[in-house]
Amino acid sequence: MSQIRILAVAAGRGGTGKTTLAFAVADALRRLDPAADVALVDLDPQAGLTGYAKLPPAADPLNDPPVDTHGLPFYRGGRTLAHATDQQLARHLERALDGRDDRVLVLDMAPALTDAAHRVVFARPDVMLLGAIKTDPGSFQSLNELVAYVSRRGLPYVLVPTIHRSVLLNNTMLLTMRQQHEGHVSDVVVPLDGKAAECVVAGQPVTMYAKRSKAAKAIFALVEELFGSAVPATAER
Numbered sequence: 420m421s422q423i424r425i426l427a428v429a430a431g432r433g434g435t436g437k438t439t440l441a442f443a444v445a446d447a448l449r450r451l452d453p454a455a456d457v458a459l460v461d462l463d464p465q466a467g468l469t470g471y472a473k474l475p476p477a478a479d480p481l482n483d484p485p486v487d488t489h490g491l492p493f494y495r496g497g498r499t500l501a502h503a504t505d506q507q508l509a510r511h512l513e514r515a516l517d518g519r520d521d522r523v524l525v526l527d528m529a530p531a532l533t534d535a536a537h538r539v540v541f542a543r544p545d546v547m548l549l550g551a552i553k554t555d556p557g558s559f560q561s562l563n564e565l566v567a568y569v570s571r572r573g574l575p576y577v578l579v580p581t582i583h584r585s586v587l588l589n590n591t592m593l594l595t596m597r598q599q600h601e602g603h604v605s606d607v608v609v610p611l612d613g614k615a616a617e618c619v620v621a622g623q624p625v626t627m628y629a630k631r632s633k634a635a636k637a638i639f640a641l642v643e644e645l646f647g648s649a650v651p652a653t654a655e656r
């Protein structure tokens with residue numbers, strides 16, 4: 420059995436909360452286990468996560484050294500990622516793992532489905548997909564394609580819905596998703612919460628910016644639901 424070394428936050432499409440989730444999950448993993456070795460990798464040429472951390476994009480993301488973001492090593496994104504070869508991306512992941520057996524990478528993936536980064540990441544045996552999903556009809560097709568892609572490779576995946584609480588109870592999309600992907604939708608639902616949007620002004624994940632906000636509490640609960648008290652690299656899948 421492979422250990423999970425990489426949490427790839429993806430959705431196959433844009434604007435589903437991938438970057439917000441990736442930043443907060445990485446931070447929450449560290450807060451729940453201060454000894455955990457967690458690193459962030461922005462694999463999006465648009466460098467959304469890099470911007471959320473209030474950092475400039477990397478001129479050469481595949482070679483520039485990591486920077487520190489709130490105590491986490493952070494491999495920034497940048498435009499030239501769009502032209503990276505499979506081999507270069509594979510090397511980049513190994514560089515970020517840094518030969519450390521206990522390191523876990525949290526990847527923020529671009530809004531794409533079958534680009535080189537998705538190909539390379541999901542070719543590895545030690546990856547878990549965290550699917551960031553907003554429950555609107557447009558999300559479903561790309562999500563289903565992404566899930567098919569990932570499950571064909573036998574990889575674990577968990578779909579994390581972000582949803583407005585007031586429509587939670589009768590949200591048929593959420594029910595449908597739970598039926599279609601039984602056992603693969605997190606119990607935790609991330610609420611739409613102004614704090615989760617506002618935190619980028621401070622360059623912080625919501626779990627740091629507003630620890631007691633509904634969104635932050637949900638992310639902490641999600642990490643506990645997924646990994647218990649053990650970080651992924653120390654837990655067998």
Ligand SMILES: Nc1ncnc2c1ncn2[C@@H]1O[C@H](COP(=O)(O)OP(=O)(O)OP(=O)(O)O)[C@@H](O)[C@H]1O
Pocket residue numbers: 430432433434435436437438439440463467529530551581609610611612613615616617634
């Ligand atoms: N839980 C939440 N509550 C409120 N707003 C949120 C939440 N999660 C994300 N958002 C907002 O939704 C928008 C999209 O979020 P985010 O940038 O994380 O998505 P993305 O999937 O990474 O987008 P892209 O595909 O463009 O990279 C942002 O304005 C963000 O602040």
Ligand SMILES: [Mg+2]
Pocket residue numbers: 437438439463467468527
């Ligand atoms: Mg993004």
